[in-house]
Amino acid sequence: xxxxxxxxxxxxxxxxxxxAQYFRMAADLYExxxxxRDWMRIGDALLRDRFGYSLIAEIYGPDRRIGxxxxxxxxxxxxxxxxxxxxxxxxxxxxxxxxxxLGVSLGEFVAMTVAGMMPFEEALLHVAGxxxxxxxSCPPGGMIAVLAPPALWHEMPVLARxxxxxGISAAGHFVLSAPAGALAPVEAELRARSVAFQRxxxxxxxxxxxIDPAAEACRAADAGLRLAAPFWPCWSSCxxxxxxxxxxxxxxxxxxxxxxxxxxGCFTALEEQGVEGRGGVRYVDLSPSGTLAALxxxxxxxxxxxxxxxxxxxxxxxxKRLEEVTRN
Numbered sequence: 119x120x121x122x123x124x125x126x127x128x129x130x131x132x133x134x135x136x137x138a139q140y141f142r143m144a145a146d147l148y149e150x151x152x153x154x155r156d157w158m159r160i161g162d163a164l165l166r167d168r169f170g171y172s173l174i175a176e177i178y179g180p181d182r183r184i185g186x187x188x189x190x191x192x193x194x195x196x197x198x199x200x201x202x203x204x205x206x207x208x209x210x211x212x213x214x215x216x217x218x219x220l221g222v223s224l225g226e227f228v229a230m231t232v233a234g235m236m237p238f239e240e241a242l243l244h245v246a247g248x249x250x251x252x253x254x255s256c257p258p259g260g261m262i263a264v265l266a267p268p269a270l271w272h273e274m275p276v277l278a279r280x281x282x283x284x285g286i287s288a289a290g291h292f293v294l295s296a297p298a299g300a301l302a303p304v305e306a307e308l309r310a311r312s313v314a315f316q317r318x319x320x321x322x323x324x325x326x327x328x329i330d331p332a333a334e335a336c337r338a339a340d341a342g343l344r345l346a347a348p349f350w351p352c353w354s355s356c357x358x359x360x361x362x363x364x365x366x367x368x369x370x371x372x373x374x375x376x377x378x379x380x381x382x383g384c385f386t387a388l389e390e391q392g393v394e395g396r397g398g399v400r401y402v403d404l405s406p407s408g409t410l411a412a413l414x415x416x417x418x419x420x421x422x423x424x425x426x427x428x429x430x431x432x433x434x435x436x437x438k439r440l441e442e443v444t445r446n
Contacts, residue, residue, distance in 0.1 A: 132220045134403075136198065142182055164242055189320065195248055207232075228241075244339070260317060262281075264291070268292040277294065281296035281300060336372045343371055345366055354374070398422055398423030
C-alpha cells in the first residue's frame with residue numbers, strides 16, 4: 119500500500135498504442151509472475167477460440183527474437199492490448215491502484231478496460247478484429263516518430279504534401295503518418311535536415327486520412343460497444359481530456375484510431391492538476407517500451423514534483439521493476 123509522500127501523488131497508469139511492440143515483450147513476467155501469466159492465458163484462449171491462433175506462441179515462440187520486426191497488425195494489435203492489460207492487473211494485484219488512466223490510440227482501449235468501462239473479453243476481441251478491417255480497405259502506409267518541434271512539418275513541403283501529423287507527443291516530438299510510397303521520400307527529407315526520426319513497426323497510416331476507407335466497417339463494428347461508468351477517470355489522448363462515459367463523443371471508437379493523438383495536451387493538463395495539488399503526479403508507464411515515461415518527462419517543467427516509472431523494457435529486468443513500482 120502507498121504511504122507517506124508518495125500517497126499524495128495521484129497515480130496515472132499509461133498505455134501505449136501501435137509501435138511499442140516487440141517479440142518476447144514482458145517474457146520474464148510471463149515466466150515468473152502468475153497474475154500476468156494467467157491473464158495472458160485467458161486472452162490467448164479467447165483468441166484461439168475466435169481466430170484460431172495462439173498469441174502466446176506468436177510472442178514467446180522459441181524462434182522469436184526481440185530484434186525481429188513485429189509488424190503483422192493482426193497479431194501486434196491484440197498483443198499490445200493483452201500484454202498491457204495483464205501488466206496492469208499484475209501491478210494492481212500487488213496493491214498499486216491508479217487514480218486515473220491515460221491511453222494513447224490502441225492504449226485507450228486498454229485504459230477503458232482496466233477502468234471497467236468495457237468488459238475484458240469484448241474489448242480484446244474488438245481490438246483483435248480491427249486489423250482485418252484496415253487490411254480489407256486501406257492502402258499500405260506507415261508511421262514515423264520525429265524528434266523535432268511539430269512546426270517543422272509546416273516548413274517542409276514534402277512533409278506537408280505527403281504526410282499528416284498523426285500526433286504531438288511533446289514540444290520536440292511528433293508522429294507522422296504517410297502512405298507507403300511517401301515514407302522513403304519523407305525520411306530522405308528528414309535526413310537532409312539532420313532530423314532524428316524512427317520508423318514505427320506499423321503497416322498503416324493510422325490517425326490520418328489514409329485509413330478513411332475503413333471508416334464504414336469500423337463504425338459498424340463499433341456500434342455494439344457500450345461504455346459503463348469507470349472506476350477511475352480515463353484520459354483520452356484523442357480528446358486531450360477524460361472520456362465521459364455518460365456522453366461519449368459520437369464514433370468515439372473510430373475517432374481513437376482516426377483523430378490525431380494529443381499526448382502533449384494530456385500531459386500538460388495532468389501536470390497542471392498535479393501542480394495545484396503541489397505534489398505532482400506519479401506516471402506509471404505500462405507500455406512495453408517505456409516510451410510514455412520518457413514523453414511524460416519531456417512535458418514536465420524542471421520544477422515539477424511528478425515522478426515517472428516505466429515497468430517494462432526490451433532489456434528485461436521487469437520483475438525487479440515490478441517489485442520497485444509496487445513497493446512504495
